[in-house]
Amino acid sequence: MGFTFKIYEKDPTSSARRGKIITTHGEVETPVFMPVGTQGTVKSLTPDEIKNCGVEMILANTYHLYLRPGHETIKNMDGLHHFMNWPRPILTDSGGFQVYSLAKLRKILPEGVMFQSHIDGSRHLLTPQKAVEIQEALGSDIMMCLDDCTPYPATYMQTKKSLDLTINWAKLSREAKKPSAQALFGIIQGGNYKDLRQKALEETVKIGFDGYALGGLSVGEPQEIMYEIAHNFTNALPVDKPRYLMGVGTPEDIVYAVSCGADMFDCVIPTRSARHGLLFTNDEKIVIKNARWRQSDIPPDETCDCYTCKNFSRAYLRHLYIAGEILAMILNTIHNVRYYTRLMERIREALKENRFTQFKNEFLNNKGGV
Amino acid sequence: MGFTFKIYEKDPTSSARRGKIITTHGEVETPVFMPVGTQGTVKSLTPDEIKNCGVEMILANTYHLYLRPGHETIKNMDGLHHFMNWPRPILTDSGGFQVYSLAKLRKILPEGVMFQSHIDGSRHLLTPQKAVEIQEALGSDIMMCLDDCTPYPATYMQTKKSLDLTINWAKLSREAKKPSAQALFGIIQGGNYKDLRQKALEETVKIGFDGYALGGLSVGEPQEIMYEIAHNFTNALPVDKPRYLMGVGTPEDIVYAVSCGADMFDCVIPTRSARHGLLFTNDEKIVIKNARWRQSDIPPDETCDCYTCKNFSRAYLRHLYIAGEILAMILNTIHNVRYYTRLMERIREALKENRFTQFKNEFLNNKGGV
Secondary structure, eight states, rough: OOOOOEEEEEEETSSSSEEEETTTTEEEESSSEEEBBBSSSSSSOHHHHHHTTTTTEEEOHHHHHHTTOOOOHHHHTTTHHHTTTTOSSSEEEHHHHHHHHTTTEEETTTTTTEOOTTOOEEEEOHHHHHHHHHHHHOOOOOEEEOOOOOSSSSSSSHHHHHHHHHHHHHHHHHHHSSSSSSSEEEEHHHTOHHHHHHHHHHHHHHHHHHHEESSSSSSSHHHHHHHHHHHHTTTTTTTSSEEEEEEOHHHHHHHHHHTTOOEEEEOOOHHHHHHHEEOSSSSSSTTTTTGGTTTTTTTOOTTOOHHHHHHHHHHHHHHHHTTOHHHHHHHHHHHHHHHHHHHHHHHHHHHHHOOOOHHHHHHHHOOOOO | OOOOOEEEEEEEEOOOEHHOOOOOTTEEEEEEEEEBBBTTSSSOOOOHHHHHTOOOOEEOOOHHHHHTTTTHHHHHHHHHHHHHTOOOOEEEEHHHHHHHHHHHEEEEEEEEEEEEETTTTOOEEEHOOOOHHHHHHHSSSEEOOOHHHOOOSSOOOHHHHHHHHHHHEEEEHHHHOOOOEEEEEEOOOTTTOOOHHHHHHHHHHHHHSSEEESSSSSSSOHHHHHHHHHHHHTSSTTTTOEEETTTTOOHHHHHHHHHOOOOOEEEHHHHHHTTTTEEEEEEOOOETTTTTGTTOOSOTTTTTHHHHHHOHHHHHHHHHHHHTTTHHHHHHHHHHHHHHHHHHHHHHHHHHOOOOOHHHHHHHHHHOOO
C-alpha cells in the first residue's frame, strides 16, 4: 500500500489526463494544485480552513523546516503531518531552490551545496543524501531529489555543468532513500536547451523514480520559454508516473500546462497575492484596496462558494485591508486558495466530460489568450 | 421587543448575580466578557471562530469605525452587524476613551472634544449628540454615552470639573437618542473620590439609562483602587439594570468584580496577549516562545476545549510564533478568547449552583490571591 498513481482519462485532443495519486495519508485527484506551506503552515490559514478550501495536498519547504524548528524536532513530534495537524498528503521540496533563492554565501560543491542560513548565518552543507534524510525525518508523502537549479539566463556550458551535477545528485538521492511508503521524485533540469533537457529526461528516467518534475522554471524566464519547455517535455515524461511542474503558476499557466500533460503544480501566487490584496476571479484580478469597492456589497466572486465570498463584501475586505487587519490576509487567502482548487476541479470536470480543450480555449481566450 | 435584562440568581454571600441580556440580535448570558473588535474585527479571528469560542457579544470601537471606514459607509452597508458578518449582539463605546488615548491635539470643550485623527491628522469635533448619531448609524445593540475620561492621577478639582462635563454630556446623549431597540448606557466617572463617584452615580441614574458602566478604570491606577471602586460602587448601581465594568480586565479582576455585582466586561488583554505569545491557563501564563516548549507535545491547556488545544502542541505554537507566522496569532487568540469565555461559563455555573464565593476564593487563591 505504498505510493501509486492511476490515470482515469486521457484527453483525446491534447496531452491532458485526469488521475489519482494514492498515498498512505489519503488520495489526491489530479491535476492538482498544492498551496505552499513554507514553514509548516499555509500562511494565515488553519488546517480546517485549508481543508474547507478543498485542498488535498500541500507543499512544505525542506530548507525552512530544516533550519527552524529542525527536522529532528519534527521527527520527535511524530513527523510533519502530526506537528502541523495536517493529516492529508504533503510534498516536500529538496531545499535546493531556497538555497538558490534565499541563502547567503551559497557555494556549489560536487558533493552538495554549502550555504549560510538566512536566519542566523549558520553554515550548512546540504547533500543529496542529507536532503533525503531530512525529508524522511519530516515524513512527507512525496520527497524531491536535491537538484542544482540553473539560473536564467545561463550559457550552454553553465547549464550542462549544472545538469551533470543534478543527474549525479539524482542517482545519489535514489541510493540514499530508505525503503518506505514515501515516494521520491526526480527533477528534470537542462535550462532552455532542448538537447540538455532531453538528456536530463533520459538519464533521470533511467535512474527510475516514483514521479518526475520539470524544474528550473519560474526562475525569471519569459512565459514563452516556460510554455515551450512544458510543451516539449511534459508529455515526454513516463506516461504512468505523476508529472509535476514545479513553481507553476498563474491560472493561465496551469491550464496550459495541463494540456501539455502536467498533473501537479505548486506556487505561492494565490497565497502571496492574497496578502497583497489581490483577489482572483474569472473576470478580473481585483485590487481590493481600490476606492471603487468602498461601498460595494458584492463578494469578490459571486460564483465562488468559499467562506469569504459567502459571507463578506468587497467593501468589508477593502476596509480590513486598508486598516491593516490580519483578517484581511485570512479572508483573501481563503478566497484565492479556493479559486485555485475550484480551477482544478473545473479542469478535472472538463477532462471527465471530454471537453477539456474547449474549456482551455475558453479560459485562455477570456484572459486575453496566450 | 426592545432591550431587556433579566436576573436569574443572586449569590447569597456576595453581590454577584447571573442574568441575561436580550437584544434584537440575540441573547447574552451574564456575567459576560466581550472580546474587543476595534476596527470591526476581533483581531485575527473570523466570525465563525469567534462564535466557536462561545462568544455572545463583542465590543467595537466607535472612534476607529467613525474615522475608517466611516459610520455613513457602514450605515449604507446595512449596519455593523451585516458589514462584519457578526449577527450577534454588539456593544459600541462612545469614542471618548480612544480620543483620550490615541488622538492627537485633543481639546476638551463644553460642547464636546476636538481632536485630530491618529490616522491622517484630520480634525473632528465629537459631541455627545454626534457620538449617539455615529452609534445609531453603526446599529449597535448597546451604545455608550460620550464621557470625559478623567486621567489617573487627577486632583479633586480636575476630577470634579471632568465629572460635571460627563454628567452634562450624559443628559445631552439621552436627549439625542432616537427611539429604537438600541440601548444606551450611562457612564459613572468620578475618579478616585468617593463623594464624586457617589454624585456621578446619583445624577447619572437620575437621567435614566438602560444600563450603567463604571468608567475611568484601567487607566493606570493601582489594582487596589480599581478593586475599591468596584467594591463600593458596582452594587450601588440600580439592581435591575446591567452593570458594565469598562476595560476590565485580568481573569482575577473579573472574578473579583463579579463578586461586587458586575455583569459585563471588555478588555484587550486576551487578544493582545495572544498576539504577543502569552497564553492563559488556570495554572500559569504560558510564554510560548520559551525554549522549554521546543518539543512539548501537550496543548496549551489540557482542560481546554478550544480548536487550538484540541489540535496543536506547544511545540508547534512555539515554532509558529518564533517563525513570525500569522497562524501563531490566530491559534493563540482562539485559545485566549476561549479561556475568557470558559471563565465566564465557570462563573455562571458556580452562580447557578450557589457556590460562587467558593469558586472565587479558590480561583483567587490559586493565582496568589488579592
